[in-house]
Amino acid sequence: MSATLSPTTVSFLLLTLGYFLIRYLNSTDQPKIKDLPEVPGVPLFGNLLQLGQDHARITAQWAKKYGWPVFQTRLGNRRIIWANTFESVKHFWITNQSALISRPTLYTFHSVVSSSQGFTIGTSPWDESCKRRRKVAATALNRPAVQSYMPFIDLESCVAIKDMYQDSKDGTVDLDPRKYFHRFALNTSLTLNYGIRIDGGIDQELLREVVHVERVVSNFRSTSNNWQDYIPLLRLPLVSRQNKAAAEYRQRRDKYLTTFLDMLKERIANGTDRPCITGNIIKDPEETLNEAELKSICLTMVSAGIDTVPGNMIMGLGYLASPQGQHIQQKAYEEIMKVYPTDGEAWEKCLVEEKVPYITALTKEILRFFTVIPVCLPRTSIKDIKYDNTVIPAGTVFYMNAWAADYDDSHFKDPAQFIPERYLHDQEGSGTPHYAFGAGSRMCVGSHLANREIYTAFLRMIVAFHFVPAADAADWPVLDALGCNSIPTALTTEPKPFKVGFRIRDKDALDRWIRASEDRTKDL
């Protein structure tokens, strides 16, 4: 009997093998959802190759091209639903918020980066512990609590403006605004969480280290930066360079987080601590959070505001300083002066009230226009959700294309234009103003704080300076919300470098206002 297989048998076996291999390489964690459009992909990668480095823009283009506000994709072996319009986001994130309350775990962030300090609140699947941590953070960041933090915002905005004032040397030096706002946001978070701040100039080493490490770690969380989250083959030690980098950054982050917590514990022991969120938790005998949960809150507080708040402030300032931002700046200045005609009133009153509607509208427009988390933090459904003629089963992962929804022309008039006035009108101003903070049951808990930070900083900057384009046009900012990002696959916008010209409106007045703030905050 001959052991050789006939050519027909070999072809049959190869075809069968090929068939099963392709089936395997096309398989996903969740079966295909019936009656929901799917964008065709290729084996192993699914749609990853088509999405490239530009997930928000490409999925928005698909939504327009095919006329599907919502569709399913395969990213490697994971099935993902995308919502791309204002209304479809509202349907899933707001109308069905109790179903869309959990978050998925992603390999790089959850298995490699987070093994020591646990997950942040924003990366935790929904369970009792997440609920407890979210509640503590939400209470510490609610409206009355944020009002009590305004002295810190007085201090940080004053320090930023004073340094910009001095470094711009009477308007002769154009400045890159990024570092001033990194320090503003980091110091605010550190003060609220640990009762400490990083003193010294914008180039302080610890400040640079925290900002840099948090930025890299944040990119390990990005839904578009880590193919190994979707393709298990890429997790093999020989193939994966990401694992090594993730582990290195985890250690660097552990170092400063431990330092901050130890500093606070030492101060509590010596009775020299200042009121702060973590101190309140440690000292509260009724508090039921364990050590891991405490660390998760610290991690959340340090990381949450650093990427997001500066991105808005930097790009908002870039816009105002540009030729097309000049009339907005002028209008904003006039509107502030109408409400606060007396010297120094605006600088001081912005700490206790938000009474200039144009600056509130400007804050919203900055948040919408630059939507600094273009693909919002991912969600997982815990109940079935009805959509059109289909039912999307519990356990499905959803990505909100927040950038596309915030640029949806069926909701916003001229969405590609920067128009603060849209928020002074009824239609666009009512309800959810934008999706920069996400929406629904897991919406950003820091939104009141962030809004107050942005409002105060812009009101003060506008009364202090007139911003002009940098002298050299090569230093002008890219003002496209996605194009301004130096790392297109980053979770949050990391603005490309640019410079701005500063013209002080009234030197003597600014000196007086700074002195008043310094007096008020000298003991902080």
Ligand code: HEM
């Ligand atoms: C302009 C600044 C900010 C922006 C644009 C922003 C944006 C976001 C977004 C898009 C989410 C996900 C929401 C969702 O899934 O629907 C989120 C979650 C979160 N943010 Fe913010 N954020 C900002 C500032 C802050 C600050 C200053 C803090 C705290 C100090 C903070 C704390 C959180 C927390 C704890 C979550 C997780 C909520 C959860 O998963 O339940 N954020 N943020």
